[in-house]
Amino acid sequence: MPTISSRGANAHTSPIRKLSPYADAAKKAGRKVYHLNIGQPDIQTPPAALQKVRTTDVKVLEYSPSAGIASYREKLPEYYRRNGIDVTPGDILVTSGASEGIYFALLACLDRGETILSPEPLYANYVGFAEMADVHIRAVTCTIETGFALPSVADFARALTPDVKAIFLCNPNNPTGAVYPEIMLRALAELALEHDIYLFVDEVYREFCYGETPFFSALNLPGMENHVVVFDSISKRYSACGARVGAVVSRNHRVLTTILKYAETRLSPPSFGQMLAEALIDTDEAYFSTVKKEYKQRRDLLYNRLSAMPGVTCYRPDGAFYVFAKLPIDDCERFCQWLLEDFTYNNQTVMLAPGNGFYTTPGLGKQEVRFAYVLNERDLNNAMDCLALALERYQAEMKIETSFRV
């Protein structure tokens, strides 16, 4: 049998999706699984935009231009302007989700063996994209005690060796929900400018800030026109993950021109998704206030429930829709699998994303998990009932197991 490549055999597996076979088995066995593992909201995609796609008169579903449908790119600055960001259609290249944009930017800006500097825990898929692009991630570790606030600029500066080509942030942060203050972004911008490296910022959760720190886009950092590359997506903004439409936004057109070569190789982003995305720009602002209110309530519920569980360390996240909490468990992977394989309460269980997959530093995150508060309050409450009981049972079983071993 021909061999699999070593890189393929050793490739990063998504902590968000890799337990899916166990979840599928649990569902097949008739159990209800609460999916808190994945940022797939239950919020409705704005119906008016969906309706517009339905009534579009398409005769031939053509390739779009590689950089995106022209009318969509031309309309996008409207959205950015409403969010206080001044960009032109030429600053925008449409991608298949933010995912593809991140991967293309790594190819366009970093050579093999070069490094990006990123706070950890980090969105696990960055690790996958870095592997695909054959670049390294050097992590600057954040801690749960500060609610995963950014480390000091001095910490970043210390990690900044000549092979570092970009500082890479996710703001508001996936997986921690931290929102980075303008002052911190300005300080990091200065550092990037001083070393003449890129500042990559994944801003797909831009709309979702609930705390006192207002969102500040890296696109509004003065003097950083050539250094800032922002990744964007309609997935979370409009609960339209399946559209697979994102964008790279940068005033550095050399970066965009280089990315365009990769974009041409894959031909085009999905046409239906782009039609939806274009219609979504007209979404009423009331949609966001309703959705934000909903997420804020869910966050509070989740925070309150987790805080009440003995041995759980938690904080109140300011943005996105994630909490990264520490549980009284020995091994998050084992626990998350156990939840799906061995645990049931009223024929229900919970799926979580093991925390270690969000760190690049070996050994970190072993007791942590990511919760996505993407379900309605009743479901979230049920999931928390499951979790509270599961933690008790798991601890009891592990103790028994440990005593047997002795």
Add this chain to the structure above:
Amino acid sequence: MPTISSRGANAHTSPIRKLSPYADAAKKAGRKVYHLNIGQPDIQTPPAALQKVRTTDVKVLEYSPSAGIASYREKLPEYYRRNGIDVTPGDILVTSGASEGIYFALLACLDRGETILSPEPLYANYVGFAEMADVHIRAVTCTIETGFALPSVADFARALTPDVKAIFLCNPNNPTGAVYPEIMLRALAELALEHDIYLFVDEVYREFCYGETPFFSALNLPGMENHVVVFDSISKRYSACGARVGAVVSRNHRVLTTILKYAETRLSPPSFGQMLAEALIDTDEAYFSTVKKEYKQRRDLLYNRLSAMPGVTCYRPDGAFYVFAKLPIDDCERFCQWLLEDFTYNNQTVMLAPGNGFYTTPGLGKQEVRFAYVLNERDLNNAMDCLALALERYQAEMKIETSFRV
């Protein structure tokens, strides 16, 4: 300013799309451009399937499973069975076009620096994917004199050094339209088996064979279950290029499991596209006979027109919707750009794909171009009127230019 990566700066540019800015400029100037550069058919996407997407009641446009929507994967074997191919849903992983599947297979099966063996001219984007995956393409050159038939097995065997991990074919062939006979595929399969390497086959033009050589799928090669990986797409089959839905099909589940890791990193293929793809499986077989008849007429028209032009070398291709012809020109890139920048006939011009971009051997294809016969007969005739005149004018201008130089 931070630097672009060297790989980005030197990245392959698509010969199919790279002249697009010149085409856009020509259109802006009011000229009609006949696009024979790109395999974007003007054939209608089956309306019944489009209608089904319109009437689907989607409330939340969710991520699909990374390997594709379950109901679509489960229905796909119907399509393959109708085409004499026996596969299960587990043999299929849905991708964003064949493009993504090819790239993922390179990552999963080849380590950096390893090689695929492919006949050239080859589909230019393979070069881009190979670069992204950091693998080499070693080409076995076909010639226009034989209508770009496959070279002998001995030619492949000679090129088969230990770093070769796969033979990679496109059948029916893009860009040449050659259809490979069963006997040749069996011989190459034997070679692959002997060296225990993969046989990758891009079969996205499966339906489009007009000659005496019937299509033979690599999935029907006996004893090759672990070696054959097929790339597929709905783009050409149903004229649905913008859907961005393809698949990797293989009975080697280690390959699919490894690809799934990369697929999970990019989350999911587009949901709307998959809904369309699922509905398209029910497309009446009459659709294909109508479409095939149409393409065959266009092929004959194109072949007849090209053959009548002085100095043009051409052949009658058996499949897909391309002709790769040799023109009486000095430099195909220069000529194709000239067509868009400097030529006009009744305020019309033609866009072609320069042939050199389809070769990896430097210097080859300089006088060749790829024609995609994706336009209706009237448009094709107009395009050929333009080309005939353009060739005359270009030759005259070049002669003048040359004499000036002397």
